[in-house]
Amino acid sequence: MRIATIIAGAVIFLLLAIPLAVQVITAFRGPFLPFGVSSAKWSVENFQTLWGLRDDFWAVLGSTAAFVGGSTVLSLLMAFGLAWVTVRTDAPMRRVISVLVVVPFIIPPIVKAQAYLLMLSPESGVLNQLLRLLPGDLVIDPYSFVTMTFIQALTNVTFPFLMIVPILTSMDGSLEESARVSGASWPKTLRRVTLPMLWPGLLGVAVLTFILGLGSLEIPLLFGQQSGKSIFALKLWSLISAGAGELPQYGLAAAWGCVFLVITTIAFVIYLRATRNAERRASISGKGFRPTVMKLGAWKIPVMVLVVVFVLLTAILPLFALLWSSITPYPIAFSFDALVTQTQFGSFGAVLADPEFWASLGRTLVIAGGSATIACVVATVLAYGIARGRRTGWSKAMDLFASSSVAIPAVIVGFAMFLTFMVINPVIPLAGTLVALVIAYSYRVSIAYRSGYSATLQIRMELEEAALVSGASPLQGFRKVVVPLLMPTVFAVWIQMFVLGTNEFTLPAFLATPETRPLSVYMYAMISPRSAQLYQPDQGAAMALIFTLLVFVIGYGLQWAVSLRAIGRAKRRRPLPGIGGTPVIEPDEPVSPDTRSVAAQDLADQRELAKR
Amino acid sequence: MTDATGGGRLVVDGLEKQYELDGAEVPVVKGVTFTIEPGTFTSLLGPSGCGKTTTLRCVAGLEHSNGGVISLDGNVLSTGTKHVSPDRRDIGMVFQNYAIWPHMTVLANAVFPLQVSAKRLPKQEARRRAMEALELVQLDAYAHRPATALSGGQQQRLALARALAHRPKLLLLDEPLSNLDAKLRDTMRHELRALQQRLGITALYVTHDQSEALSMSDRVAVMNQGRIVQEAAPRDLYYSPADRFVADFVGRVNMIPAVVRSRDDSGDALIEAFGSRMVTPCPPAIGTGADVTVTFRPESVRWHDSAPDRPNVLPARVARVEFLGEIVEYEAEVLHGETVVGTLVARGAPLRSPSSGSRIFLELDPTACRVLAA
Numbered sequence: 001m002r003i004a005t006i007i008a009g010a011v012i013f014l015l016l017a018i019p020l021a022v023q024v025i026t027a028f029r030g031p032f033l034p035f036g037v038s039s040a041k042w043s044v045e046n047f048q049t050l051w052g053l054r055d056d057f058w059a060v061l062g063s064t065a066a067f068v069g070g071s072t073v074l075s076l077l078m079a080f081g082l083a084w085v086t087v088r089t090d091a092p093m094r095r096v097i098s099v100l101v102v103v104p105f106i107i108p109p110i111v112k113a114q115a116y117l118l119m120l121s122p123e124s125g126v127l128n129q130l131l132r133l134l135p136g137d138l139v140i141d142p143y144s145f146v147t148m149t150f151i152q153a154l155t156n157v158t159f160p161f162l163m164i165v166p167i168l169t170s171m172d173g174s175l176e177e178s179a180r181v182s183g184a185s186w187p188k189t190l191r192r193v194t195l196p197m198l199w200p201g202l203l204g205v206a207v208l209t210f211i212l213g214l215g216s217l218e219i220p221l222l223f224g225q226q227s228g229k230s231i232f233a234l235k236l237w238s239l240i241s242a243g244a245g246e247l248p249q250y251g252l253a254a255a256w257g258c259v260f261l262v263i264t265t266i267a268f269v270i271y272l273r274a275t276r277n278a279e280r281r282a283s284i285s286g287k288g289f290r291p292t293v294m295k296l297g298a299w300k301i302p303v304m305v306l307v308v309v310f311v312l313l314t315a316i317l318p319l320f321a322l323l324w325s326s327i328t329p330y331p332i333a334f335s336f337d338a339l340v341t342q343t344q345f346g347s348f349g350a351v352l353a354d355p356e357f358w359a360s361l362g363r364t365l366v367i368a369g370g371s372a373t374i375a376c377v378v379a380t381v382l383a384y385g386i387a388r389g390r391r392t393g394w395s396k397a398m399d400l401f402a403s404s405s406v407a408i409p410a411v412i413v414g415f416a417m418f419l420t421f422m423v424i425n426p427v428i429p430l431a432g433t434l435v436a437l438v439i440a441y442s443y444r445v446s447i448a449y450r451s452g453y454s455a456t457l458q459i460r461m462e463l464e465e466a467a468l469v470s471g472a473s474p475l476q477g478f479r480k481v482v483v484p485l486l487m488p489t490v491f492a493v494w495i496q497m498f499v500l501g502t503n504e505f506t507l508p509a510f511l512a513t514p515e516t517r518p519l520s521v522y523m524y525a526m527i528s529p530r531s532a533q534l535y536q537p538d539q540g541a542a543m544a545l546i547f548t549l550l551v552f553v554i555g556y557g558l559q560w561a562v563s564l565r566a567i568g569r570a571k572r573r574r575p576l577p578g579i580g581g582t583p584v585i586e587p588d589e590p591v592s593p594d595t596r597s598v599a600a601q602d603l604a605d606q607r608e609l610a611k612r
Numbered sequence: 613m614t615d616a617t618g619g620g621r622l623v624v625d626g627l628e629k630q631y632e633l634d635g636a637e638v639p640v641v642k643g644v645t646f647t648i649e650p651g652t653f654t655s656l657l658g659p660s661g662c663g664k665t666t667t668l669r670c671v672a673g674l675e676h677s678n679g680g681v682i683s684l685d686g687n688v689l690s691t692g693t694k695h696v697s698p699d700r701r702d703i704g705m706v707f708q709n710y711a712i713w714p715h716m717t718v719l720a721n722a723v724f725p726l727q728v729s730a731k732r733l734p735k736q737e738a739r740r741r742a743m744e745a746l747e748l749v750q751l752d753a754y755a756h757r758p759a760t761a762l763s764g765g766q767q768q769r770l771a772l773a774r775a776l777a778h779r780p781k782l783l784l785l786d787e788p789l790s791n792l793d794a795k796l797r798d799t800m801r802h803e804l805r806a807l808q809q810r811l812g813i814t815a816l817y818v819t820h821d822q823s824e825a826l827s828m829s830d831r832v833a834v835m836n837q838g839r840i841v842q843e844a845a846p847r848d849l850y851y852s853p854a855d856r857f858v859a860d861f862v863g864r865v866n867m868i869p870a871v872v873r874s875r876d877d878s879g880d881a882l883i884e885a886f887g888s889r890m891v892t893p894c895p896p897a898i899g900t901g902a903d904v905t906v907t908f909r910p911e912s913v914r915w916h917d918s919a920p921d922r923p924n925v926l927p928a929r930v931a932r933v934e935f936l937g938e939i940v941e942y943e944a945e946v947l948h949g950e951t952v953v954g955t956l957v958a959r960g961a962p963l964r965s966p967s968s969g970s971r972i973f974l975e976l977d978p979t980a981c982r983v984l985a986a
């Protein structure tokens with residue numbers, strides 16, 4: 001057991017630490033690669049260069065702050081509003097609303113980016129078309145900075161939403177009720193009691209959303225190149241994809257990476273403190289109560305209108321734009337006339353007949369499946385060992401480390417992994433292989449680690465001890481009691497990571513070659529105006545739709561398959577009444593791939609640990 | 613499992629256990645010593661946090677003890693250095709919250725110990741024995757249900773069946789009834805005791821509930837702050853508590869300060885309490901003039917309307933009467949002249965109870981009084 005824990009810990013450590021170390025070393029060693037080239041030597045030249053171009057430096061910092069900060073604030077506001085409506089009000093169809101907010105999570109971000117591009121096209125875009133119906137000459141410029149920020153916010157709402165819902169759900173309504181009874185009005189209660197209680201939790205959500213936004217390349221890549229403002233993710237990407245004849249400036253890019261690594265480390269520290277504070281304020285008490293429900297009354301209609309607008313913007317219009325584009329030969333505005341005369345369905349057939357489509361799909365499945373498996377196995381073993389082992393300085397450090405991959409923006413990981421595979425290539429030739437991609441995708445171990453950790457804490461120690469006193473050896477106890485109880489969680493996390501993997505764009509954008517690129521990158525290559533081998537627009541849209549459909553079918557299909565097994569058991573299973581009616585394990589209804597959140601889990605874990 | 617499993621003889625000698633807390637070693641069990649004869653039922657009784665569970669877990673081998681010897685039928689299970697792992701100890705254990713495995717059926721839970729034991733049984737035989745164990749606790753009809761579809765009481769019985777299935781020499785129980793409602797608790801108490809006697813298994817039972825300990829046990833060991841303060845048969849414990857802690861912890865008790873005025877050779881002493889003179893038995897170690905505490909149970913106090921012509925009578929006024937159903941409890945203020953010098957609690961049959969505020973005379977049964985060094 002101990003040895004397995006140590007091995008798992010070492011794997012995770014190497015997985016995360018080596019790339020970051022290589023990146024830092026590259027920043028301090030020369031303009032190109034840090035080892036094996038004659039130009040490599042220790043220097044601070046790259047930082048000097050960075051500082052020499054400080055106008056550019058401040059510009060990038062400024063526009064990144066505006067873009068990521070702005071989109072984080074926007075998506076938090078939307079997520080909080082939607083979460084509040086679904087959890088704390090009597091709005092009609094609350095379940096439907098929450099499903100409609102959650103489902104777009106499974107649409108690959110690169111597809112979303114493409115859909116927004118189509119939807120916002122000044123001439124043919126469906127949104128601009130709708131706006132023309134309104135009075136006033138309203139046209140949205142797809143390439144303006146504000147638009148880009150808004151789109152980034154819209155594509156990311158689900159993530160904070162999923163984390164805010166549990167925070168709101170588990171808030172003790174009696175605390176608000178007592179404020180109301182003391183004579184405070186609703187707004188006053190919200191300001192004086194609710195928000196102060198929720199605020200540390202929300203701060204944690206904000207930090208994670210910020211890091212997610214900082215790390216994703218899709219929107220800046222598709223929208224930002226025209227806006228003229230350089231966002232950090234885009235900057236990093238363009239630094240390593242040098243033009244013909246020049247050496248790529250890895251050292252300078254690494255220096256950039258270091259700057260942003262420092263920024264996210266600070267953000268992560270804030271996150272850790274925030275979740276700890278959230279626990280201290282005990283905004284969450286966790287025992288059978290329901291949060292009080294606010295009557296919307298006259299507000300019902302405006303609230304519902306906003307919700308409908310949101311769903312239109314995040315799900316219906318993008319999908320419609322894709323669909324319309326896929327059945328029209330060239331960009332034309334929607335009209336019934338065009339629907340009758342212009343539509344054709346050849347694009348789908350063309351995509352399906354493209355052998356490279358199938359090849360890249362196959363690679364996607366291999367990479368996503370392989371990395372999800374590695375991450376789940378390693379992280380679960382480590383999580384079990386740490387949750388059950390003695391708490392020492394080492395185990396606390398490892399716990400923090402394994403949880404920290406959420407704190408590293410994906411672009412930095414992509415770049416650092418890219419460098420690492422280049423550096424080790426003379427010894428271990430992995431650069432440009434599928435294995436490299438599998439390893440890189442596995443960096444999201446912290447998702448599996450946090451879930452495994454929580455799930456282990458949920459399995460009461462006595463269940464294992466009962467096996468021991470029944471005469472089972474520790475290994476038998478682990479196999480027969482722990483493994484079956486952890487399995488539902490591991491499956492759910494596996495599916496979640498698998499879906500994340502199929503949707504992944506940022507990592508392969510740095511790491512994949514034309515021979516190893518997954519579907520997301522292949523699709524980008526086919527629609528990017530810079531690409532040599534362009535698809536027709538309708539074929540690009542058709543591929544995006546097929547891609548989305550596939551992720552849907554695979555994600556929900558797997559979940560359904562797992563739940564078939566689990567429901568069979570869960571139907572007959574009631575939670576065991578433990579002390580004070582607490583269930584022995586979390587009722588193991590299959591957790592949908594997207595209904596667990598890191599922040600909520602951290603809170604729950606600390607509560608569990610505090611109980612001990 | 614019609615044949616008696618028989619029980620082992622458990623000897624715990626000088627058991628020590630410390631926990632590490634913020635770098636410091638905090639002693640939790642401090643030299644606990646007791647012996648359980650084969651086939652008998654011993655309870656560890658004590659307030660919450662006194663180290664009962666820790667002691668039990670050391671016996672089970674779930675904790676490594678820091679000192680002292682634990683042996684079962686002469687086989688040493690642990691010393692400060694040696695440690696036999698729990699799966700080699702031939703014990704069964706019922707946990708406070710049952711620890712029923714939620715991913716298995718009732719039968720799978722019960723058959724588990726038979727599947728994993730070193731002396732592997734053939735499949736059929738293991739199943740047969742598990743069914744026998746389930747029959748013992750009347751759960752055989754539920755064998756194929758998921759374990760989580762059982763009620764609290766049934767889960768409790770399943771935990772018991774599982775602990776007995778492999779016919780261990782020693783059964784350990786950690787507050788097994790504390791999660792049941794009062795009525796079920798009473799029933800289970802009887803069932804558990806009857807089963808233990810029928811199987812002749814040795815049992816060590818941990819509880820903080822004195823009525824459980826007194827009603828089920830052959831012997832009761834009272835623990836306080838990591839030490840055993842008295843070990844005795846229930847009756848002796850109740851009527852002859854060794855010190856104020858035991859007297860106070862086991863049942864309701866009156867404790868009044870007194871002074872020994874004189875003593876005679878027969879073991880009786882003349883004492884003065886609340887300004888009145890009383891005669892009680894007194895341990896020989898306590899000499900004339902000593903300050904002592906006299907303890908007696910509320911139910912050994914009788915009341916009269918007028919002073920009977922006997923010793924050990926205290927004049928009193930009824931301060932409060934509480935009707936508890938099968939009995940009435942009342943609080944009486946002991947009077948010396950017209951001043952209140954102390955209060956006593958007494959219990960009696962509800963049909964004839966004094967009324968609040970009335971003046972009465974309390975008679976203490978000398979044989980029910982114990983004199984303890986103050």
Ligand SMILES: Nc1ncnc2c1ncn2[C@@H]1O[C@H](COP(=O)(O)OP(=O)(O)O)[C@@H](O)[C@H]1O
Nearest residue numbers: 631632633640659660661662663664665666667
């Ligand atoms: N794993 C542990 N680490 C540190 N202290 C513990 C641990 N388990 C129990 N204790 C402490 O030991 C004391 C005795 O606990 P326990 O044996 O559970 O008491 P009881 O069962 O009599 O209520 C308590 O003060 C408790 O806080």
Ligand SMILES: [Mg+2]
Nearest residue numbers: 661664665666
């Ligand atoms: Mg206990």
